[in-house]
């Protein structure tokens with residue numbers, strides 16, 4: 144490709160614009176990059192030389208036994224926990240270890256905790272409206288009143304989450320699944336680039352799980368989605384690539400078929416404790 148032609152491409156970041164110290168090769172599309180990350184709590188290594196790369200638009204499932212370090216890994220990405228060593232980059236430009244939690248959130252990294260935390264007294268619409276106000280870029284427009292653009296965004300998110308028919312319902316009377324979708328919708332209002340979702344289907348009915356699988360798979364491509372989940376049937380229904388964490392590092396990575404036939408994974412995770420779930424897969 145001629146130099147002139149390569150300069151006119153809008154889908155690439157020019158090499159000379161990538162900071163020299165960034166370990167991320169943006170030409171291959173990673174959006175999140177963890178290298179050799181470790182953290183100890185009172186001498187106990189919760190994360191141990193962890194390496195993980197998430198591509199732009201990817202849907203990745205993270206599984207692992209209790210205490211494997213899944214939550215701690217999310218805490219490190221969002222700035223809640225500082226690792227003792229390693230590198231954590233978001234795209235080629237943002238070294239997350241130099242940023243605090245609000246700064247990281249403002250880059251477009253949204254986190255959904257296991258328990259829904261919607262505002263129960265407010266309607267579905269009001270919850271989404273409020274979520275938008277957390278976005279500093281549009282706050283001035285919001286205080287000036289509801290613009291057509293905000294209405295349009297709320298409409299899009301209602302459609303994506305399947306909550307259009309419940310727009311005027313108080314969030315408090317929604318089912319557990321609907322509350323989870325609303326909270327995902329609240330994160331979507333700010334057009335995140337990366338969504339971290341912790342155990343989204345815990346406590347859901349089969350039908351709600353199916354709808355959640357549709358929702359999360361529909362989000363992939365538009366943004367990257369990292370899902371931590373114990374329910375193996377659910378993981379199988381959404382996962383393209385699965386990462387298995389064990390004792391703070393990656394034990395295996397690959398398709399669901401690859402990891403479920405990996406003897407190391409069967410031994411530490413898919414063994415006796417979750418036999419029932421494996422059968423359901």
Ligand SMILES: Nc1ncnc2c1ncn2[C@@H]1O[C@H](COP(=O)(O)OP(=O)(O)OP(=O)(O)O)[C@@H](O)[C@H]1O
Nearest residue numbers: 184185188189207208209210211212213214215216
């Ligand atoms: N703030 C902390 N202080 C001390 N130990 C901690 C702290 N946070 C996590 N740990 C320990 O680090 C290990 C990893 O915990 P973490 O919560 O990340 O695991 P997990 O994979 O998310 O487990 P689960 O599936 O049960 O949620 C555990 O042994 C936990 O007790």
